[in-house]
Amino acid sequence: MNKKLVSISLVCILLLSIFAGCSSKNGSEKTTADNSSSDNSSTSESTTTEKMSDELTATQPGTQPPTTTTQAPPEGLPADLNGKKLLAITFDDGPSKYTYDLIQELNNRGAKATFFMVGSRVSTFPDTIKFMKESGHELGSHTFNHKNIKKASDDEVRSEMTQTDDALMTVVGQKSIVFRPPEGSYSAEKLALIDKPCIMWSVDPLDWKIKDEQAVHDKIMANATDGSIILLHDLYPTSIAGGLRAIDELIAQGYVFVTVSQLLERNGQQAENQKPYFSEKPAAV
Numbered sequence: 001m002n003k004k005l006v007s008i009s010l011v012c013i014l015l016l017s018i019f020a021g022c023s024s025k026n027g028s029e030k031t032t033a034d035n036s037s038s039d040n041s042s043t044s045e046s047t048t049t050e051k052m053s054d055e056l057t058a059t060q061p062g063t064q065p066p067t068t069t070t071q072a073p074p075e076g077l078p079a080d081l082n083g084k085k086l087l088a089i090t091f092d093d094g095p096s097k098y099t100y101d102l103i104q105e106l107n108n109r110g111a112k113a114t115f116f117m118v119g120s121r122v123s124t125f126p127d128t129i130k131f132m133k134e135s136g137h138e139l140g141s142h143t144f145n146h147k148n149i150k151k152a153s154d155d156e157v158r159s160e161m162t163q164t165d166d167a168l169m170t171v172v173g174q175k176s177i178v179f180r181p182p183e184g185s186y187s188a189e190k191l192a193l194i195d196k197p198c199i200m201w202s203v204d205p206l207d208w209k210i211k212d213e214q215a216v217h218d219k220i221m222a223n224a225t226d227g228s229i230i231l232l233h234d235l236y237p238t239s240i241a242g243g244l245r246a247i248d249e250l251i252a253q254g255y256v257f258v259t260v261s262q263l264l265e266r267n268g269q270q271a272e273n274q275k276p277y278f279s280e281k282p283a284a285v
């Protein structure tokens with residue numbers, strides 16, 4: 001009888017120690033995974049890890065899904081920007097030969113921007129787009145051929161989006177995060193085909209038309225308010241020079257330039273796919 005009790009006790013102790021070992025092992029793996037996902041900033045190493053992790057999952061069914069995908073989540077709004085006056089400046093139709101220097105100027109000012117790129121131009125400016133991503137600016141899609149999606153067929157819309165994201169994947173291993181329709185033209189039916197938020201704007205200096213540095217600057221200064229999304233094009237030196245002057249003055253007034261996704265997150269919600277956004281004012285207190 002005593003011998004039997006001892007045996008049962010031994011089995012219990014053995015089982016308990018196995019369970020304890022398992023749970024502590026799981027705990028440490030989870031901590032590692034959390035650390036790697038919070039480190040998922042704009043480094044090329046993390047992208048490589050994401051790609052490898054995707055491939056691993058694809059070839060080993062039944063393994064844990066990756067915590068991140070190649071459609072990187074938008075960078076969150078840093079906590080210290082809560083309550084600040086925020087602006088999002090956006091550049092369409094590039095990249096161009098001016099974009100690399102523009103990124104450097106933005107970096108010098110601590111300003112973040114969002115670039116809505118035409119996919120057919122992406123392979124011409126790989127270093128520019130790498131620099132853009134490494135600097136923490138946001139990658140946006142403006143279709144592959146600057147196509148009016150409202151007039152395009154469903155297949156054309158899908159193809160325009162896929163081709164652009166494929167081009168970006170080739171260059172920086174990441175798809176675009178947000179979308180802007182060329183000519184600002186869209187319909188709910190076409191947006192339903194696009195798995196990204198649709199970013200419009202609230203400040204439009206018509207820089208492509210006026211091509212005048214002073215006028216671009218003046219129109220931004222006259223119309224930008226907390227939560228505005230400003231539209232410019234990185235194809236014209238006048239747009240870039242006027243935009244940078246306005247950025248300097250707005251920073252001096254206490255504004256902080258963030259990416260579109262960060263701006264849209266200011267009131268505690270992430271931007272929704274297929275939904276158009278024009279600005280994001282601070283929530284009424």
Ligand code: NI
Pocket residue numbers: 092093142146182183
């Ligand atoms: Ni455009």
